[in-house]
C-alpha cells in the first residue's frame with residue numbers, strides 16, 4: 018500500500034525519520050560521479066550513497082577493501098556538485114575507522130569537510146561503539162550497516178545470506194537497537210532473511226533501509242550500476258534490473274565504430 022508523499026525541497030536526516038513515522042518508503046541509490054548523481058537526484062531519489070562499492074563498479078576491484086579515503090572523498094565531492102535535493106551519505110572505507118576512534122573521527126571529518134557530504138556510513142555494531150560515539154559527538158550524522166558487511170568479506174568467506182542462525186540474528190537485533198540508542202539516524206541491513214529485517218524495522222524508530230532484506234523495512238537501496246544493468250555478471254536474487262544498459266551501450270559504441278570505419282561519421286551536417 019502506498020502512502021501520500023510529502024514534498025521535501027531538501028532531504029535531511031529529520032525528513033527520513035518523518036518518512037518512517039508516516040509510513041512513506043525511502044528510496045536510496047548509489048552514485049559515484051557528478052553526471053550520474055545529477056540524473057539520480059533530479060529523478061527524485063531520497064538518499065544518495067557514495068558507497069565503497071565504487072571499489073567494485075568504478076575501479077574494478079574484487080572487493081570493497083582497496084578503496085582509499087582520498088578516493089572516497091574524490092567520488093563524494095563529484096557527487097555533491099550534482100545534487101540539489103537528496104541527502105548524500107558517504108561510506109567510511111575499510112581501514113579508515115577500525116583501528117581507533119580518533120582515526121575514525123579524523124576520517125569522518127575529512128569526508129564532511131573536503132567533500133561537503135551530509136552524513137557518513139560505517140559497517141558494524143557494538144564493536145565500533147567508540148568510533149560511532151566520537152563521530153556523533155562531533156555533530157556528524159551516522160548511518161549504520163549490519164548483516165552482510167562487505168568490508169568483512171574475508172571473515173565471512175562468502176557473500177551468502179547472513180543471520181540465518183539464531184545467535185547471529187539475536188546479535189543483529191541487539192546491534193540495531195544499540196545503534197539507534199547511540200544516535201544513528203538510519204541503518205542499512207544487507208542480505209538477511211526478510212522476516213528478521215521486518216522485526217528489526219518494527220523494533221526501532223529510525224529508518225531501516227534494506228538491500229536483499231525483503232519488503233518489511235522502511236526503504237530500499239541498490240547499487241546504481243546493478244539497477245541499470247551495467248553489471249550483467251552480477252545477478253543476486255534481490256536485484257531488479259530496470260534497464261539493460263550494458264547491451265545498449267555496447268550496441269551504441271559498436272555502431273559508432275562501424276560509422277567511423279565506414280566513413281559515415283561525421284556527415285555533412287555534423288561538420289563546420
Ligand code: KIV
Pocket residue numbers: 047066067068069070071108205207228238239240
Ligand atoms: O557500498 C555500497 O554500495 C553499499 C550498499 C550496498 C548498501 O554499502
